[in-house]
Amino acid sequence: MRILLAEDEHDLKRALVAVLMHSGYDVDAVENGAEAVKFASMNAYDCMVLDIMMPVMNGMDALSKIREAGDRTPVIFLTAKAEVEDRINGLDAGADDYLTKPFAIGELIARIKSLTRRLETYTPKVLEAGNVIMDIDEQEIKCENAVRLGGKEAKLMEYFMLNKGKMLSTENIFNHVWKDDEDASIDLVYVYVSYLNSKLSAIGASIVIEGEEGANYHLVQK
Structure with missing residues (x-):
């Protein structure tokens, strides 16, 4: 399975790529929302993991553009914000799940597996x-x-x-x-x-x- 990861924190991105690849996923890693939109327009992914606070274009704006293009790939938002309103805004932007930093890597893997198993349910x-x-x-x-x-x-x-x-x-x-x-x-x-x-x-x-x-x-x- 192929994952698109958008995360601007270098150390966290490197760690996530290593763990995801060790878990058997192919990973394309980018550092901002604009790159995420570009990669999503060119490639097919089983899941996207997007940080919300990124330079150039934030995760919410990036996901809005991805959804406007008709892409229904499951998306998990990563964020340092824990307020309920932020979670609601993330889900309203088209995300399927939401993880607040810091999080356990095992939980991210479990949520990716859950979303990809349910993907057929979302197919029109x-x-x-x-x-x-x-x-x-x-x-x-x-x-x-x-x-x-x-x-x-x-x-x-x-x-x-x-x-x-x-x-x-x-x-x-x-x-x-x-x-x-x-x-x-x-x-x-x-x-x-x-x-x-x-x-x-x-x-x-x-x-x-x-x-x-x-x-x-x-x-x-x-």
Whole structure:
């Protein structure tokens, strides 16, 4: 899983990166809200951990911009403020959880795990990209025509539509779609992307999945 960490306290950031990586997470670490917004616009994350008080752009303003872009990634705010009003403002800005400094590293890891387990609960039942509408429950995509998707196709299409425009690595895609299939091969990513592009073309879609086998892919307008 991949985490975006935005924290301007150098020692704390270094410690958090070390612990998160030791716990099996890939981590992109930045030092201000503007960088967090930039990274969130380019990459797909399983969770974001944002300090509130940062230079250039604070965490609340950064999260507002991230949410305005349609990004639903779970977010945990870190702050030195403990007042109830500050917690309310953080949640109103779109955060899913809130930790007051100082905090136990183990508690942060537990909250990340809890939010990522619940991520599917937050997924909308209908997604849109370009002229394509996807019904999650029916596993169907439609625009000029409609077509049903197989289980893995639907999960892959959902992941691309939730992260439209972002670069997704083959490894990241594989870990999300085939994480519970011990017999699956990473080569399936290229095969299933080809399946989806054929079905998108068949329904007259204005979107396409671009990329190269074994490299990065992204969902874009034609």
